[in-house]
Structures are given as structure tokens and as C-alpha cells.
Amino acid sequence: MTTSNAPTAVSDRSAPARPLLEVAGVTMRFGGLTAVNNVSLTVGEGEIIGLIGPNGAGKTTFFNCLTGLYVPTEGKVAYKGTVLPPKPHLVTQAGIARTFQNIRLFANMTVLENVLVGRHSRTREGLFAAILRGPSYHRAEAESRERAMELLAFTGLAEKADHLARNLPYGEQRKLEIARALASDPGLLLLDEPTAGMNPQETRAAEELVFAIRDRGVSILVIEHDMRFIFNLCDRTAVLVQGQKIVEGDRETVQNDERVITAYLGAPLEGAAEGTTAAPEDTQ
Numbered sequence: 001m002t003t004s005n006a007p008t009a010v011s012d013r014s015a016p017a018r019p020l021l022e023v024a025g026v027t028m029r030f031g032g033l034t035a036v037n038n039v040s041l042t043v044g045e046g047e048i049i050g051l052i053g054p055n056g057a058g059k060t061t062f063f064n065c066l067t068g069l070y071v072p073t074e075g076k077v078a079y080k081g082t083v084l085p086p087k088p089h090l091v092t093q094a095g096i097a098r099t100f101q102n103i104r105l106f107a108n109m110t111v112l113e114n115v116l117v118g119r120h121s122r123t124r125e126g127l128f129a130a131i132l133r134g135p136s137y138h139r140a141e142a143e144s145r146e147r148a149m150e151l152l153a154f155t156g157l158a159e160k161a162d163h164l165a166r167n168l169p170y171g172e173q174r175k176l177e178i179a180r181a182l183a184s185d186p187g188l189l190l191l192d193e194p195t196a197g198m199n200p201q202e203t204r205a206a207e208e209l210v211f212a213i214r215d216r217g218v219s220i221l222v223i224e225h226d227m228r229f230i231f232n233l234c235d236r237t238a239v240l241v242q243g244q245k246i247v248e249g250d251r252e253t254v255q256n257d258e259r260v261i262t263a264y265l266g267a268p269l270e271g272a273a274e275g276t277t278a279a280p281e282d283t284q
């Protein structure tokens with residue numbers, strides 16, 4: 001147990017977290033390639049869970065199966081006890097938001113407008129209200145702007161609200177992606193390599209931001225190659241190698257697992273599908 005006020009992972013909590021996301025036996029095949037092979041994973045309320053693995057291990061494909069971008073060949077994804085339909089907008093409405101490995105912002109829109117786009121799924125006003133622009137439309141619009149500005153303040157971007165997204169430095173574009181994802185008021189946030197391209201200082205700031213998001217009651221599942229980031233943050237970490245989850249546990253369990261060490265050193269995984277190899281540079 002830590003005695004400082006610094007944020008910490010919550011693995012030392014005594015009560016087990018209530019399940020929020022329950023993934024059961026998800027498999028994703030592309031023709032002859034099994035990118036994700038019978039993977040099960042649970043994310044509990046208030047947890048930060050890591051997903052690591054060498055290049056091509058199937059991490060992003062797994063995220064795409066959770067968020068309805070791909071329809072899994074087999075398996076089920078349930079959120080708060082309800083099986084999710086494989087449609088991205090319904091998954092967002094259910095309470096799951098995500099960021100992408102390759103930043104997907106509207107480059108020629110302002111920072112604020114990008115967050116307002118993310119707010120769209122939470123706005124109840126329909127087409128008629130938008131055309132008529134009655135009082136309820138104006139009220140909803142004002143609320144959305146207020147919430148968007150609050151999220152920009154939370155992510156440290158409030159002063160850049162009127163800047164074009166394309167003019168932000170790279171680290172701030174990643175933050176904006178997170179602000180936009182949070183605009184849908186998710187219960188679970190999926191982050192796909194949130195520190196890619198960041199310098200060490202930005203990476204430490206990203207750690208603080210992830211803890212702060214968790215402290216707002218949002219659970220997190222995060223893909224990362226930066227092991228320090230993962231082990232600083234996560235209550236548990238699952239390791240994917242060639243589509244299979246080979247181990248899941250705390251830092252010690254993962255770091256001491258022979259199969260993980262072997263996978264990161266580039267030796268073939270016994271019994272795994274052919275066609276993908278581990279990349280030694282992922283140990284960075």
C-alpha cells in the first residue's frame with residue numbers, strides 16, 4: 001500500500017470489481033488468418049486493464065470486435081450484462097467509447113467542434129428540433145457546449161478550443177481524441193496506443209490523465225507498447241500473442257511468465273498459428 005497521495009492502480013482494493021465488460025471466446029478470422037483466437041476478458045467497474053502483445057498480435061482487431069467495427073466470427077461481447085449488437089453507434093450509445101491508433105480527428109474543424117461531434121450520440125434532439133431550432137434545441141446545444149468546454153478544461157485544452165485540430169501538436173491531438181471519446185459520457189473507454197509518438201514527459205502526463213479519467217468513474221482498457229506506462233497504470237494486464245491470450249495478471253505475473261518473455265524475444269510460440277512473428281523492439 002502506498003502512503004503518498006499519488007494516483008495508483010487499484011489492484012489492492014479488497015472487494016472484487018463488478019463486471020462491466022465481459023468478453024467470452026471472441027474469435028476473428030480473416031480468410032485463413034485467425035487474428036483473434038478464442039479470447040475472453042473481463043473489465044470490472046473502476047478498473048484499468050492493459051492489453052499488450054507484439055506487433056500483429058491481434059490487439060486492434062480485438063478492439064474492433066468490441067466496438068462493432070468487426071463482427072466476430074465467434075464469441076460474445078456483453079456490457080453491463082447485455083450482449084452488444086455489432087454496430088459502432090449502438091456500442092457507443094451503450095456506453096463504450098474508444099480512441100484509435102491512428103488519430104482520427106476532423107482536421108479542419110476546431111478543437112471544440114471535434115468534441116461536440118463526440119457529444120452527438122448523447123444529444124436527444126432530433127432532426128425536426130434541429131431544423132426548427134426551438135428552445136429545446138438551443139438548450140441542448142448550450143448544454144453540449146458547456147460539457148465540451150468542461151472536457152477541454154479536464155484534458156488541458158480549454159485555451160485551444162478555437163484552434164483548428166490540425167494545428168495542435170501531436171500530443172495534444174491525442175488528448176483531443178480522448179476528450180472527444182469522453183464526450184459520449186462512456187462507462188468504459190478503450191484506448192489504442194494513447195502514448196504513441198509522445199515524448200517521455202507527455203507520456204507521464206497521459207498516465208495522470210488516465211488515472212483522472214478512472215477517478216471520474218470510467219473504466220479503461222488500454223493497448224500500449226510502453227511497458228512502463230502499462231505497469232504503472234494497470235490493475236491487470238492481458239498478453240496477446242498470435243491472436244491468443246497467453247496470460248493475464250498483475251505486473252509480476254506477466255513479467256515473469258516464460259511465454260511472454262519468449263514471445264517478446266521473437267521465438268515461435270508453441271502451438272500457435274503460423275504467419276506472425278514477435279518483434280523484439282516491442283520490449284521497449
Ligand SMILES: Nc1ncnc2c1ncn2[C@@H]1O[C@H](COP(=O)(O)OP(=O)(O)OP(=O)(O)O)[C@@H](O)[C@H]1O
Binds near residue numbers: 059
Ligand atoms: N481487415 C483485415 N483483413 C485482413 N487481415 C487483417 C485485418 N485487420 C487485421 N488483420 C491482420 O490481423 C493480424 C492482427 O492485426 P492487428 O492490427 O489486430 O494487430 P495488433 O496487435 O494491433 O498490431 P500492432 O501492435 O502492430 O498495432 C495481423 O496479421 C493483421 O495483418
